[in-house]
Amino acid sequence: MKVSILQFPGTNCEYDTQHAFEKLGAKTEIVWHKSDCIPEGTDLLVVAGGFSYGDYLRSGAIAKFSPVMKAVASYATKGGKVLGICNGFQVLTESGLLPGALKRNDNLHFISKHHHLKVINNDNSFLQKLNNGDVVNIPIAHHDGNYYIDSEGLRELEANGQILLKYTDVNGEIKNPNGSVESIAGVCNKEKNVFGLMPHPERAMESILGSDDGIAMLKGFIN
């Protein structure tokens, strides 16, 4: 199992992500954004979190023009599995590989804390190690995590089972930290091979650090 992890100027979660996947036995490679191809044999491509290009203009807006993004788009079009975490999610929506957009949090604050998420749909190649309705404890750390999609787009997401995670409390009741439409924390594309989420499962790998619920999630990503 090989996981390739994209690195833009300003990305800062690539080594955490690498550590987390290696802990689960995956081989990893960091891919600099100037690369014009995805490494041979990549099973999962991760757009890691951070602040690509300093979040200038809009989060993820400049990164979408990096040379590697053409290769990402063609990898995804061919059915390759792509995962965007936090800023990676923003890059994927800006690139049009995922629907919707991430706005400034409703309370205008940068939110950094553990939050519960409910699995809404595990009928995809990402969350199959979890059950629908499972509640996991995963940290969030973002300023622009307020997921927006218009009502027509929302209906489409619902009809196609593209909403994979929602923000909830520990009992699985909706609890929305940032104003996201329908409390959405993660969505996938129609083909279900591109998945983006704002929370950081790679930071929930050790119970001594608050939660190891990220393990089951990451295991599903590389299954």
Place this chain on the structure above:
Amino acid sequence: MKAIVNISLKAGVLDSQGKAVHHALDSLHFNGVDDVRVGKQIILKLDTQDKDQAMKDVTKMCEELLANTVIEDYTIELD
């Protein structure tokens, strides 16, 4: 030629910054403000003097980079 691009969240997309500014204006007793929208302005200095060409170019810039048309509207003024 100068192009002034104004970008703001679409009507119907909640503008949290606008709401916060509105609230602050209320606190300062500036009455009679119905709504506040916060946007951004990008000023471009262009080589061309051809208005049609400039409008075409800047529109393309807005669609591809300057605005995220999922959530934002833009207007272009040429000067």
